[in-house]
Structures are given as C-alpha cells and as structure tokens.
Amino acid sequence: MQILGISAYYHDSSAALVRDGMVVAAAQEERFSRIKHDPAFPAKATQYCLEMAGNTPVDYVVFYDKPFLKFERILETYLSFAPKGFSTFRAGLPVWAKEKLFQRSLLMKELQAITPDRFTSGQLLFSEHHLSHAASAFYPSPFEDALVLTMDGVGEWATTSVAIGHGADMKILHEINFPHSLGLLYSAFTAYAGFKVNSGEYKLMGLSPYGRPRFVQTILDHLIDLKPDGSFRLNQRYFSYCTDLKMFNSRFAELFREPARAPEAPLTQFHADIAASVQHVTEMVVLRICRVMAKETGQKNLCLAGGVALNCVANGKIAAEELFENIWIQPASGDSGAALGAALAASHLHLKTPRSVLKPDAMASGALGPEFSQSEIEDTLTRAGAKFSVIPDRDLWRDTAAALADGEVTGWFQGRMEFGPRALGQRSILGDPRDPAMQKKLNLKIKFRESFRPFAPSVLAEDAADWFDMPLPDSPYMLLVTTVAEKHRKITAEEAETRHGLGDQDIQRSDIPAVTHTNFSARIQTVRHENNPRYYALLHAFKEKTGCPVLINTSFNVRGEPIVASPAEAFRCFMATGMDRLVIGNCVLKKTEQNPSLATDYHVHQEAD
Incomplete structure (x- = not known):
C-alpha cells in the first residue's frame, strides 16, 4: 500500500x-x-x-x-x-x-x-x-507511546494542539483555536523587527541572545493573557492578521514606542531586546504547556511538530527541564512535513x-530526497566546464579534513538530499569552528547575509558530551540548542553576561568561537556512523587532524535561495561565492583551478529572505 x-x-x-x-x-x-x-x-x-x-x-x-x-x-x-x-x-x-x-x-x-x-x-x-x-x-518517532505537541500559526482552526499517540493510534486531546496563536505572535514580532514572516522567524531567534528581555511584562500585560496551564489569548486590539494582510497595527508600535524596522535597515539594541522578550514569552508558554501535560498524562516521551517546533532554543529549554525522559522533534516541522x-x-x-x-x-536521518550517481556527477561537472579530480574515499576524508583545518570553506554534497530546512551533511557548507574569523567570513562572503546570524556545529556523537552540555543524548536534526561545555570556554559566565550585545560579536568565547553564540549557546547536530557514514568519516578525519571533533555546518545555498538540489546547482553556487573547495561524491574541485569566466553574481538577484 x-x-x-x-x-x-x-x-x-x-x-x-x-x-x-x-x-x-x-x-x-x-x-x-x-x-x-x-x-x-x-x-x-x-x-x-x-x-x-x-x-x-x-x-x-x-x-x-x-x-x-x-x-x-x-x-x-x-x-x-x-x-x-x-x-x-x-x-x-x-x-x-x-x-x-x-x-x-x-x-x-x-x-x-x-x-x-x-x-x-x-x-x-x-x-x-x-x-x-x-x-x-509521532509515527516516525522511536516511541510506542508519546505526548505530541503541535504549535504553529494556524491550520483550519487550531493553532496549538496536544495529542496522545499509542502504537498505530493517535487522538487529539486539547486545542487552542485561531485567532489565539503563539506562532502568529512570534510572526508579528518577526515583522515588527523588519524580517519576512514565514521565513525570518529563525533570524529573530538568532538575534534574541544579543538582547535583554526587558519587554516581557509589556507583552504579558498587553498582548497575551497567559494562564498557569499554558493556555492563552491574544489581545486583538494590537494585531491585524484577522482583518488585513499585515500582522500588527499602529497600537503595537506605539506600545513599544518605536516604529517598525524597515527591511534591511540597521539593527539596533532595541531590536535585539524585542527579540529576546518575545523569545522569553514563547518559552514561558511552551514550558507551561509541557509541565501541565506531562503531569496530566504521565507520558515520558514527547514529540514536537509545527512551525514553533523549529524554535530550537525553546526545545533546548524543554529538554533542560527534564519533564520527559525522551524528546523527538520532526526535522521538517513546518508545513513541508x-x-x-x-x-x-x-x-x-x-x-x-x-x-x-x-x-x-x-526518518532515515532526513535523507529522503534525490541522489546522484558518481557517473552522473562527473558528467554534469564535465558539461559545466569544471576542473575536478576523482579521489577514493579514504583519501577524500583525509584531504578534505586537511583543507578545512587550513581554513578552506568547503561545499559538501553527498547522498540523498535532506528533507526539512536544515542541512545535515548531505547539502552542506563546512568550515573550521576554531577560526575566530570564520563566522563573519561565512556570513558576509559565502552566504551574503547578516553578520549576527550564528552557525551550527556538527559533532561526533561520542564526543558531544565532552564539548557541549547535553540535555539529551542526541540531537541528530539540529533542532536543539544547548551550551558549550565550561572546559572549552574562554571567558567567564559573568563576562558573557555583561558583554553580549550586538557590539560584542567579535569576542572569542570558546575554543570553537565560530559556532559559539553570544551566550555560549550552540544549535548542535550529533553525527553517528550508522546514520551518515560519509559525513561521520569526515568529522572523524578532522578530529584526527586537529583534535577537534566539530565542524561548522551551514546549508549549501546563499541568502534568499533554497538549498542546492543538484550537482549543477552546487557548482553554480560554488563559483558565485567565496567557497574554496567543493566535494561532490568523490569529485574534488578547487576554486583556484576553475575558469574564472564561469563565476557568476547570481546571489545579487536573489530576493532577500
């Protein structure tokens, strides 16, 4: 069937x-x-x-x-x-x-x-x-029984729902209905901060650690009536999504005494504080629901889906409270899933x-999309005019690891394409997390995006607990934020607390500064050999070369463009950016060996995300 x-x-x-x-x-x-x-x-x-x-x-x-x-x-x-x-x-x-x-x-x-x-x-x-x-x-999760929490903007009527799954059966127990929506509240602040709704929410989340949540009480007093059990109602006097194509009205801006930020306008500390405030409220809502539902149902396993489940900071807070023994998050939590x-x-x-x-x-580690044979890759690259070498696996891991250790930014294209918004080692851009300049280089010269945006670390699963404070044993889908372990930090928690604004981005906070956010946080991906053997082999080779089992892993695309799907798109992106090396299957391409006339500036034509 x-x-x-x-x-x-x-x-x-x-x-x-x-x-x-x-x-x-x-x-x-x-x-x-x-x-x-x-x-x-x-x-x-x-x-x-x-x-x-x-x-x-x-x-x-x-x-x-x-x-x-x-x-x-x-x-x-x-x-x-x-x-x-x-x-x-x-x-x-x-x-x-x-x-x-x-x-x-x-x-x-x-x-x-x-x-x-x-x-x-x-x-x-x-x-x-x-x-x-x-x-x-629930159904792809590793649980026979689980509590299932779904939160998003809106479906037909529901914006928040709680279900119980048992075996092949699943029943929805509770719902909160439109217009009362945590997803739409977060999207309203996304728009207010000058980002695009339905795509810029993750920017707001990434901006939040640079701010202080000084508007939390304002939000609770005027925008959301939050009950002890986590149920809530939004005050529609401040929102426009019921009657207009806009998320909020003039009262919203008046409440915070600042006009809405225009897209691409400079970000200020005010915007970071706004982001921190709505992030804090979001975590309050999610945690209250989880606390009450864990007690009411007695469930030990939690599954998460819906757009709010992509808020990996909130997911990390749920895990840290140890309300559930196990948590599984659908990697394509948004509408694609x-x-x-x-x-x-x-x-x-x-x-x-x-x-x-x-x-x-x-979920097969999210690798559910198309893949290309070695012969197909070679034919595509040859037709594109690319210069490449074909290297056997053992040499491929070693040579790529050495290039990464030397500071080369590497496009990594292997196996089946990932399903969901995260690159998980099949369609990734990789870099050395130990390089203090790598985060800014990747943002400005490779991804062509805002300099504040953080990058995620991939880490060998067996080394994760040595490098990060792990609230759960695994985070295979890059949907959990935790903190860099204290032994790898360069500054104290007190110093970090006083120096975490937008003007403090260049402070080296850990041994892996390029993936350490301003509050020591990191959105981690743990990698196991049985789930992604080729990416695991590269991480292992990098550890043997440097002693560090961590790589920067960001999606293989530029700002405003979807993740590349084919070898032709990967080569085009490679030639249009500051990437130094491209590895597709067993084909290795070095930028210095390519014909400069094949370079394009296609990123300037992409719509801002």
Missing part, C-alpha cells in the same frame, strides 16, 4: 511517499523550482516521489488540510470583525470561490498534468492540518496499517 502526501498553496509545499506505513521519500518543491518557500502545487516533488514508487501503484493521495474548514474559519473571522477587513475579504473571495473551495478538482487537474489517468477522484483524501503535523511527529504527516495519518488512522517502531527513528 503506497500513499502520496501533498502540502501546497500556503508556503513550503512538498510531497512525500509512504509505503506500508514506512517513509520512502520526501522533498520540498522549492528545491526543484528554486523559489524559496514555494507555495505552488509540488509538481516536481510529486514527480520525484512517484518515481520512487516505481512500478507499484500509489493507492491514495492525501492533502494535508481541509479547505472547507479553513474557509469556514476565514468566513467566521470576517463576520466577527465586520465591517473591518471587508476589502481584504472581498479581494480573497474570488480565489477561494474559484480554486480553494473546489480544491479536489484543482488537485486532480494538477495530478493529471503530471501522470495522466493514474488517479481518480475517489483516491483523493483530506487530512486535518494539525492532525497531519502530529502524525509527522505536513505532507508526510498526511500520508502517515491516512496509512495508520484511515487504513489501519500496523505501525513498526524503528530506532533511532523512521
């Missing part, structure tokens, strides 16, 4: 394939279309999943939410606030009338365009948004497929 899951028409559209309850393939459409956060029907991602299905029939196609319920929410919201928002409602109504309310027909039309006469309308199912998220977290969850929900809840619990999980 094969099931195709689809997420589309909002942001981060994707497709996923499940066979007999097991994850086979998954990919975001943006990787193929090269449009970041592409919301369109995932035609190319779907085609990839159908290719992975082979000659076996795909029995059902499942869409990740229910359009009629979503329209009900939009209509009731308009009636609740009328006559405010009439112009926005009037502008959007034709789209809903023509497309969204007849989404079955639209989806069938898109599927027919890809694979004529393969599917009938009777094979098309619809999941609910939060059920899709919860299923994406809901395509996978929709397929899994249909498999286990609708079709009653038995569930197999796999260790360490059923």
Whole structure:
C-alpha cells in the first residue's frame, strides 16, 4: 500500500511517499523550482516521489488540510470583525470561490498534468492540518507511546494542539483555536523587527541572545493573557492578521514606542531586546504547556511538530527541564512535513496499517530526497566546464579534513538530499569552528547575509558530551540548542553576561568561537556512523587532524535561495561565492583551478529572505 502526501498553496509545499506505513521519500518543491518557500502545487516533488514508487501503484493521495474548514474559519473571522477587513475579504473571495473551495478538482487537474489517468477522484483524501503535523511527529518517532505537541500559526482552526499517540493510534486531546496563536505572535514580532514572516522567524531567534528581555511584562500585560496551564489569548486590539494582510497595527508600535524596522535597515539594541522578550514569552508558554501535560498524562516521551517546533532554543529549554525522559522533534516541522504527516495519518488512522517502531527513528536521518550517481556527477561537472579530480574515499576524508583545518570553506554534497530546512551533511557548507574569523567570513562572503546570524556545529556523537552540555543524548536534526561545555570556554559566565550585545560579536568565547553564540549557546547536530557514514568519516578525519571533533555546518545555498538540489546547482553556487573547495561524491574541485569566466553574481538577484 503506497500513499502520496501533498502540502501546497500556503508556503513550503512538498510531497512525500509512504509505503506500508514506512517513509520512502520526501522533498520540498522549492528545491526543484528554486523559489524559496514555494507555495505552488509540488509538481516536481510529486514527480520525484512517484518515481520512487516505481512500478507499484500509489493507492491514495492525501492533502494535508481541509479547505472547507479553513474557509469556514476565514468566513467566521470576517463576520466577527465586520465591517473591518471587508476589502481584504472581498479581494480573497474570488480565489477561494474559484480554486480553494473546489480544491479536489484543482488537485486532480494538477495530478493529471503530471501522470495522466493514474488517479481518480475517489483516491483523493483530506487530512486535518494539525492532525497531519502530529502524525509527522509521532509515527516516525522511536516511541510506542508519546505526548505530541503541535504549535504553529494556524491550520483550519487550531493553532496549538496536544495529542496522545499509542502504537498505530493517535487522538487529539486539547486545542487552542485561531485567532489565539503563539506562532502568529512570534510572526508579528518577526515583522515588527523588519524580517519576512514565514521565513525570518529563525533570524529573530538568532538575534534574541544579543538582547535583554526587558519587554516581557509589556507583552504579558498587553498582548497575551497567559494562564498557569499554558493556555492563552491574544489581545486583538494590537494585531491585524484577522482583518488585513499585515500582522500588527499602529497600537503595537506605539506600545513599544518605536516604529517598525524597515527591511534591511540597521539593527539596533532595541531590536535585539524585542527579540529576546518575545523569545522569553514563547518559552514561558511552551514550558507551561509541557509541565501541565506531562503531569496530566504521565507520558515520558514527547514529540514536537509545527512551525514553533523549529524554535530550537525553546526545545533546548524543554529538554533542560527534564519533564520527559525522551524528546523527538520532526526535522521538517513546518508545513513541508505536513505532507508526510498526511500520508502517515491516512496509512495508520484511515487504513489501519500496523505501525513498526524503528530506532533511532523512521526518518532515515532526513535523507529522503534525490541522489546522484558518481557517473552522473562527473558528467554534469564535465558539461559545466569544471576542473575536478576523482579521489577514493579514504583519501577524500583525509584531504578534505586537511583543507578545512587550513581554513578552506568547503561545499559538501553527498547522498540523498535532506528533507526539512536544515542541512545535515548531505547539502552542506563546512568550515573550521576554531577560526575566530570564520563566522563573519561565512556570513558576509559565502552566504551574503547578516553578520549576527550564528552557525551550527556538527559533532561526533561520542564526543558531544565532552564539548557541549547535553540535555539529551542526541540531537541528530539540529533542532536543539544547548551550551558549550565550561572546559572549552574562554571567558567567564559573568563576562558573557555583561558583554553580549550586538557590539560584542567579535569576542572569542570558546575554543570553537565560530559556532559559539553570544551566550555560549550552540544549535548542535550529533553525527553517528550508522546514520551518515560519509559525513561521520569526515568529522572523524578532522578530529584526527586537529583534535577537534566539530565542524561548522551551514546549508549549501546563499541568502534568499533554497538549498542546492543538484550537482549543477552546487557548482553554480560554488563559483558565485567565496567557497574554496567543493566535494561532490568523490569529485574534488578547487576554486583556484576553475575558469574564472564561469563565476557568476547570481546571489545579487536573489530576493532577500
């Protein structure tokens, strides 16, 4: 039994394939279309999943939410606030009338365009948004039983939900409904700080350690009514998302006595303090819910999904409280992962497929996208005019590790493409974390992005506890923030507390300064041989060379561009940036050996993220 899951028409559209309850393939459409956060029907991602299905029939196609319920929410919201928002409602109504309310027909039309006469309308199912998220977290997890917390902007109605999973069954217990949304609160501050909603939230999180949470009480007094059990209501006097295409209104800015920051305008300490404040409130909400639900349900395992689950700082706080013995976070926690969850929900809840619990999980380390053979890589590079050498594995690890130790920034392209927003050693840019200048070099000359943004460390799993304060044994998906171990710090906690503003970015805080954030924090990825043998071998070679089992790992792309999906895109990105070396499969390319005429400035054409 094969099931195709689809997420589309909002942001981060994707497709996923499940066979007999097991994850086979998954990919975001943006990787193929090269449009970041592409919301369109995932035609190319779907085609990839159908290719992975082979000659076996795909029995059902499942869409990740229910359009009629979503329209009900939009209509009731308009009636609740009328006559405010009439112009926005009037502008959007034709789209809903023509497309969204007849989404079955639209989806069938898109599927027919890809694979004529393969599917009938009777094979098309619809999941609910939060059920899709919860299923994406529980079913691939390594737990027989778990509490499942989903938090995001909004689905049909739900913005926060709590479910219990047991075996192949899962039931939602509690919900908080629109317009009261922790995700939308965070997005409102994202927009206020001058970042783009649905993509800039991680920037706000990265900015928060540079600030002081001096506006927490203002937020609690005016914007969110937070109850002891973690339930909450947002004061709609300050927000516009119910009636307009904006997140907040003039009262919001007046509350903080500063106008909203224009995109790309200079960041000030005020913006860092705003980021720190809403981050603190977010952690308060999440922790209160977790405390109450852990006590109410007695569950020892926690699964997380939804866009808020990408807030790895809050995830680290949950882990540090030791409310649960084990935590598993869906690596594609946003809407892209809901395509996978929709397929899994249909498999286990609708079709009653038995569930197999796999260790360490059923996500194949996130490597669920396309891969390329060595011959395909060599043919692509030859056609592109690239100069390269082909090196056997043992020499590849050693030579690449030596280049990294010498300060070379290296593009690393191996195996199947990752599913979700994080590069995990398949489509990565790597660097030496011991180099104090590496963080700024990567930001400004490679990624072409803001200098304050932190980079994540990949570390050999067996060495993680020696280098970091580990609240959990593993963090394979780079979704947990912890701190650098005290033995590797260069300054005291007192010094860090007094020197953590935007003007203190260049202070060397640890033995691995390029991945140590201003408060000693780091968003870690632990790497095991059984999960990613090629990346593990490189990390091990780097440790043998330098004594350090850590590398900088950032996604293989420039600002405003999706992560590269193909060898051709990797070579193009390599030639357009300050990367020194590119390793694709067993092919090694050195920048100094390439024809300079192949270089491009394509990053200047990318829309700012």
